Amino acid sequence: MTSTESACPKRMEFGPCGGVRPDGQCEMRPGDCAFGDVVRWSGVQPAPRPVRAPLVLTDFSATPFDRNDIAATAAVLASGCDAVLVGEHQNKPDFPPTLMGSLLLDAGVTPWITLSCRDRNRVVLEQELRGLHTLGVETVLCVTGDGRGYDVRPDVTQTFDLDGPRLVALAASVGMIAAVPETPTAPPVHARPDRLVQKQRAGASLAVLNHVPFPKMIDEFMVAATSAGLSIPVIAAVAVFTDSVSAAVLQGLPGLELDQAVTEQVLDAADPVAAGIAAAVEEARALLCIEGVDGVNVSGLASASGGRVGAEIKAEVGRLILEEVS
Numbered sequence: 650m651t652s653t654e655s656a657c658p659k660r661m662e663f664g665p666c667g668g669v670r671p672d673g674q675c676e677m678r679p680g681d682c683a684f685g686d687v688v689r690w691s692g693v694q695p696a697p698r699p700v701r702a703p704l705v706l707t708d709f710s711a712t713p714f715d716r717n718d719i720a721a722t723a724a725v726l727a728s729g730c731d732a733v734l735v736g737e738h739q740n741k742p743d744f745p746p747t748l749m750g751s752l753l754l755d756a757g758v759t760p761w762i763t764l765s766c767r768d769r770n771r772v773v774l775e776q777e778l779r780g781l782h783t784l785g786v787e788t789v790l791c792v793t794g795d796g797r798g799y800d801v802r803p804d805v806t807q808t809f810d811l812d813g814p815r816l817v818a819l820a821a822s823v824g825m826i827a828a829v830p831e832t833p834t835a836p837p838v839h840a841r842p843d844r845l846v847q848k849q850r851a852g853a854s855l856a857v858l859n860h861v862p863f864p865k866m867i868d869e870f871m872v873a874a875t876s877a878g879l880s881i882p883v884i885a886a887v888a889v890f891t892d893s894v895s896a897a898v899l900q901g902l903p904g905l906e907l908d909q910a911v912t913e914q915v916l917d918a919a920d921p922v923a924a925g926i927a928a929a930v931e932e933a934r935a936l937l938c939i940e941g942v943d944g945v946n947v948s949g950l951a952s953a954s955g956g957r958v959g960a961e962i963k964a965e966v967g968r969l970i971l972e973e974v975s
């Protein structure tokens with residue numbers, strides 16, 4: 650174990666994670682992030698697997714442990730996306746990844762399953778990867794995982810046998826398409842393009858960027874990443890919100906920000922739902938014009954009125970994007 654790894658509460662070797670606070674503080678304990686800079690990948694470097702990014706990847710959220718709601722939500726989203734991204738949240742446990750993948754395949758959508766190192770040791774991660782691969786789930790989003798809140802299940806340990814890049818290497822080694830996140834606004838901001846390149850070197854075949862306030866920031870990130878050697882397809886996040894609650898959820902996540910002018914325009918509109926949909930489509934249009942951006946992630950709660958309403962809003966955003974491109 651390296652001294653940096655032992656200093657990181659997530660036991661990372663190839664940090665920093667995407668949860669570094671804007672002031673450089675660790676998300677899990679008081680003090681600065683243990684990593685002053687990006688740690689370069691030193692393991693096996695497989696050639697990137699040629700893959701095609703979905704034009705529209707939509708966040709999937711349903712009532713936990715409710716297979717009927719999973720099927721119903723998938724049916725709502727199916728016509729407005731090419732694939733669904735199943736997140737994993739420290740305060741919202743759900744079915745195991747392999748079961749979730751099976752249920753979504755049965756529902757007729759293409760699942761991207763998020764695998765986090767927070768709650769699974771290496772053996773369980775290997776089991777989930779093998780199970781997903783056997784089912785025919787092709788893509789897994791490999792994340793270190795956000796730290797569990799101090800007041801969320803204090804009786805449960807946090808594992809972190811691996812970090813995101815090492816999970817990428819493991820996923821690629823079993824034949825999965827490994828996708829990775831990156832947060833352009835997280836410190837050290839200047840090194841985030843290179844961090845994504847290091848994930849590519851570990852075996853990542855796709856990337857999903859977190860929200861930024863302005864598309865120009867993604868343009869600048871892509872220029873820097875391409876110059877550093879990035880060659881894999883990139884998907885940029887589109888923020889979908891139609892009320893103060895869904896906007897606050899997006900802004901409350903580490904490293905994620907919204908354009909305050911657009912936020913006020915949506916929330917003050919006579920019809921916030923229509924305004925939120927229009928703002929999301931406009932953001933998608935701008936992001937898809939950036940060289941190197943191959944698709945968008947229609948992301949967020951979308952509505953405080955329940956998961957089904959949020960799914961309908963995201964489905965409409967996706968349909969409008971697909972119609973424009975076709």
